[in-house]
Amino acid sequence: MSEYRDPELAKKYLEEIKKTVSQPWSIMEVCGGQTHSLVKNGIIDMLPNEVTMIHGPGCPVCVTPLNIIDKAIHLALEENVILCSFGDMLRVPGSKKNLLEAKAEGADIRILYSPLEAVRIAEDNPDKEVVFFAVGFETTAPANALSVIHAHRKELKNYSILASHVLVPPAIKAVIDDEESKIDGFLAAGHVCTIMGNAEYHPLSAKYKVPIVVTGFEPLDVLQGILMVLRQLEESKAQVENQYSRIVKEEGNPDAQKMIHTVFEIKNQIWRGIGEIPESGYQVRAEYADFDAKRKFQIEIPEAPENPDCISGQIMKGLKKPFECSQFGKKCKPTNPLGAPMVSSEGACAAYYHFSGLVEA
Amino acid sequence: MSDKKMRMQLQCPMPKLDFDVITLGHGSGGVLTNKLLDSGVFDLLSNPILDERHDGAIFQLEGKLAFSTDSFLVSPIFFPGGNIGELAVNGTVNDIAMCGAIPKYLSLSFIIEEGLKVSEFWDILVAIKGACEEADVHVVTGDTKVVEKGKGDKIFINTSGVGSLHPKAQISSKNIKAGDKIIVSGNIASHGMAIMSVREGLEFDSEILSDTINLNHTIERLLEAFGEHIHLLTDPTRGGIATVLKETAQSINLGIDMAQRDLPIDNQVSSACELLGLDPIYVANEGLFIAFVDASIADDFLETLKKDENGANAKIIGTVTEEHPKQVIMESAIGGKRVVSMLPGEQLPRIC
Numbered sequence: 141m142s143e144y145r146d147p148e149l150a151k152k153y154l155e156e157i158k159k160t161v162s163q164p165w166s167i168m169e170v171c172g173g174q175t176h177s178l179v180k181n182g183i184i185d186m187l188p189n190e191v192t193m194i195h196g197p198g199c200p201v202c203v204t205p206l207n208i209i210d211k212a213i214h215l216a217l218e219e220n221v222i223l224c225s226f227g228d229m230l231r232v233p234g235s236k237k238n239l240l241e242a243k244a245e246g247a248d249i250r251i252l253y254s255p256l257e258a259v260r261i262a263e264d265n266p267d268k269e270v271v272f273f274a275v276g277f278e279t280t281a282p283a284n285a286l287s288v289i290h291a292h293r294k295e296l297k298n299y300s301i302l303a304s305h306v307l308v309p310p311a312i313k314a315v316i317d318d319e320e321s322k323i324d325g326f327l328a329a330g331h332v333c334t335i336m337g338n339a340e341y342h343p344l345s346a347k348y349k350v351p352i353v354v355t356g357f358e359p360l361d362v363l364q365g366i367l368m369v370l371r372q373l374e375e376s377k378a379q380v381e382n383q384y385s386r387i388v389k390e391e392g393n394p395d396a397q398k399m400i401h402t403v404f405e406i407k408n409q410i411w412r413g414i415g416e417i418p419e420s421g422y423q424v425r426a427e428y429a430d431f432d433a434k435r436k437f438q439i440e441i442p443e444a445p446e447n448p449d450c451i452s453g454q455i456m457k458g459l460k461k462p463f464e465c466s467q468f469g470k471k472c473k474p475t476n477p478l479g480a481p482m483v484s485s486e487g488a489c490a491a492y493y494h495f496s497g498l499v500e501a
Numbered sequence: 502m503s504d505k506k507m508r509m510q511l512q513c514p515m516p517k518l519d520f521d522v523i524t525l526g527h528g529s530g531g532v533l534t535n536k537l538l539d540s541g542v543f544d545l546l547s548n549p550i551l552d553e554r555h556d557g558a559i560f561q562l563e564g565k566l567a568f569s570t571d572s573f574l575v576s577p578i579f580f581p582g583g584n585i586g587e588l589a590v591n592g593t594v595n596d597i598a599m600c601g602a603i604p605k606y607l608s609l610s611f612i613i614e615e616g617l618k619v620s621e622f623w624d625i626l627v628a629i630k631g632a633c634e635e636a637d638v639h640v641v642t643g644d645t646k647v648v649e650k651g652k653g654d655k656i657f658i659n660t661s662g663v664g665s666l667h668p669k670a671q672i673s674s675k676n677i678k679a680g681d682k683i684i685v686s687g688n689i690a691s692h693g694m695a696i697m698s699v700r701e702g703l704e705f706d707s708e709i710l711s712d713t714i715n716l717n718h719t720i721e722r723l724l725e726a727f728g729e730h731i732h733l734l735t736d737p738t739r740g741g742i743a744t745v746l747k748e749t750a751q752s753i754n755l756g757i758d759m760a761q762r763d764l765p766i767d768n769q770v771s772s773a774c775e776l777l778g779l780d781p782i783y784v785a786n787e788g789l790f791i792a793f794v795d796a797s798i799a800d801d802f803l804e805t806l807k808k809d810e811n812g813a814n815a816k817i818i819g820t821v822t823e824e825h826p827k828q829v830i831m832e833s834a835i836g837g838k839r840v841v842s843m844l845p846g847e848q849l850p851r852i853c
Binding site: 142145146147150151179180181182183185186253359360474485493494495 | 834835837
C-alpha cells in the first residue's frame with residue numbers, strides 16, 4: 141500500500157493541481173473516510189488556496205438518528221438482550237447517555253467487526269436475545285443482510301438487527317438541492333461504489349451538471365480524485381469518472397446488491413442533523429420481520445430534541461466548517477461530544493479536532 | 502512459546518493437588534490458603550526474605566530509591582507471546598528502570614475470581630518466576646484474595662517494586678531541552694495488536710506476539726554509558742507512544758516534531774492496524790521504551806542500543822523543539838502535517 145502514500149508522487153499531484161486551477165472551486169468529499177484521510181495526511185493545508193474541500197455527510201455514525209440510538213440503549217439495558225455493535229457507535233450521544241455508559245450500568249454490549257459474529261453469539265446463547273446494531277451506508281448492508289439470511293437459514297428465533305442504513309446518492313442530491321450549498325464537484329465514496337457501482341451517479345451528474353469522481357482513501361487516491369474533478373471543472377465538463385478503478389467496477393458487486401435487495405427495501409430516512417431525505421434509507425422487508433428488531437421489540441421512545449448548540453447538520457451539508465461552530469473545542473470535544481461528528485473518527489469535527497490542532501487538546 | 506519459557510515449564514512441573522479450581526476457601530486465610538500458597542507461591546518463588554513469611558519484608562537498600570506500582574487486568578490472561586504473570590513482573594520492573602533505578606524487590610498481590618483453574622494459576626506463577634529470574638528481581642511479600650464468580654475477571658495482579666537509583670542517573674523531564682532527540686527502542690504496537698488478535702469478536706489469524714520483556718539490564722547498560730545525557734526514560738504502555746509523547750510535551754511546555762516514516766513497526770502489526778482501523782501510535786506496547794537524550798550523544802546512544810538484544814529495531818523518531826509548545830506535530834507519509842492529540846478514551850475499531 142505504500143505506493144499510494146509515496147511522497148514524491150504526492151508532490152507531483154500537488155504540482156499538477158496547482159497548474160490546473162485557474163479560479164476558486166469547492167469540492168465535496170462525500171465519505172468520512174476521505175475527510176479523515178485529508179486531515180490526517182495534512183492534505184488540506186497542502187492544496188492551493190483556490191481549492192476548498194467541503195466535508196460531506198458520509199459518516200454513517202454521525203447521521204444515525206438520535207431516536208435509534210436511544211432505542212439501542214433501551215434494548216441493551218434489557219435483562220436478556222445482548223447488543224452487538226460496531227465500535228464507533230459506543231460513544232455517540234443519545235438523548236441522555238451513550239452505549240458506553242449503558243455498558244457501565246451493566247448492559248451486555250459487545251463490540252464486533254462482523255454481524256456474522258453476532259449470529260454466532262445468538263447460536264451460543266439460545267436463551268438470550270441478540271440484536272446487532274446494523275449501522276452504515278450501503279457498504280455494510282450486504283454483511284448485515286447476510287447475517288439475516290444466515291439466521292433465517294439456521295431458524296434462529298433470537299437474532300435480529302436494529303437497522304439504520306443510509307444511501308449516498310440521495311444525500312448528494314439533498315446537498316446539491318440545498319439553496320445554501322455551493323459545491324462544484326464531488327468525490328464519491330469509493331467503498332460504497334464498490335458495492336453499488338456507479339450507475340446512480342450518471343443521472344445526478346447530468347441533471348446538476350457536476351463532475352462526480354468515485355475516489356478511494358489513500359492520500360494519492362484523494363489527490364488524484366481532486367485533480368480529476370478540477371480538470372473537468374476547468375474544461376466545463378460534468379461526468380462520472382472512476383478514480384478507484386482498482387477496486388470499483390462500473391456495475392459494482394451484483395452478488396452483494398442481490399443480498400441487500402433480498403433483505404432490505406428502500407424507505408425515507410431521517411439523517412441526524414439534516415432531517416428526512418426521501419428514499420435514502422433501508423428497512424428490513426416484511427418477509428424478514430422476525431429479524432427486524434424494530435418490529436420485534438416495538439420499542440416506544442419519544443423523539444428527543446437535539447442539543448440546540450450542535451450545528452452538525454450545517455457541517456455535514458458543507459455549509460460550515462467545524463471550527464466555525466461556537467462550541468467547537470469548548471463545550472464540544474471528543475470527551476464530551478454535543479453531536480455525532482465529534483465522536484466518530486470519520487466525523488468532520490473529530491477529524492479537525494484530532495489532526496489539525498485548531499484547538500489545544 | 503520460546504525455548505526459555507518451555508524449559509521453565511519443564512523445570513517446574515505442577516505439584517499434585519487435591520483440587521483443580523480455586524475456590525473462595527483458598528483466599529480466606531485458613532488451611533486451604535496455606536495449601537495453595539505452600540505448593541505454589543512460596544515454593545516456586547522462594548528466597549530468604551520471602552521465606553520468612555512475615556507480614557512484611559525487611560531488607561536493606563542503599564541510597565536514593567525508586568518505587569512504583571501497577572495493576573494488571575489484561576484480558577485474555579493468556580495471549581500470544583505470554584500471559585498476565587510475566588506482564589505483571591516486567592511492567593513494574595520496567596517502571597523502576599524508567600526512573601533510572603535498578604529494580605530489586607517486588608510485592609505481588611493476586612485477586613482471583615473463584616473458579617480459576619489451578620493449572621492456569623500455576624502457569625501464571627511459572628511465568629512470574631521466569632520473569633523474575635530474567636530480570637534478577639525477587640518477590641519478597643505478597644497477598645492472595647479470592648472473590649465470588651462474576652466479581653473479578655479470572656485474575657487481577659498488582660505488583661509494586663523498589664530499587665536503588667543508578668549513580669549516574671539524572672532522569673527528570675525538567676532536564677529535557679530543545680534539540681533533544683527522541684528514540685524508541687523497537688517496533689511499536691506489537692503488544693496491543695497481539696491482544697486484539699485474540700479478543701472475542703475480533704479474532705484474526707496472525708503471528709503477532711506481545712513484546713513483553715524486562716528492560717532493566719538494557720537500561721542499566723545505557724545509564725552506565727551515557728549517564729546524565731539521558732534526560733527522560735518512559736515506557737509507552739496504554740495509549741501508545743502518542744499518549745506518552747503528548748503528555749511529555751505538555752508537561753515540559755516544549756513541542757515535539759516527528760515523522761511517520763521514522764516509526765519502526767512490524768509489517769504484520771501494521772497490516773493488522775490497517776485492517777482494524779487502529780492508529781499504531783495509540784496502540785499499547787510492553788517491552789518498549791522511549792528515551793529523550795541530549796542531541797550530542799543521540800547517534801552513539803542509538804548505535805549502542807541497536808547492538809542490545811532489546812534494541813535491534815531502535816530508531817530516532819523525533820526532536821524536541823521550541824516551536825509549537827505542548828504540541829506534537831507529525832509529518833505524514835506524504836509530507837503533510839498533522840497534530841498528534843490525546844485519545845478521548847479507548848481507541849474504537851472503525852465501522853467502514
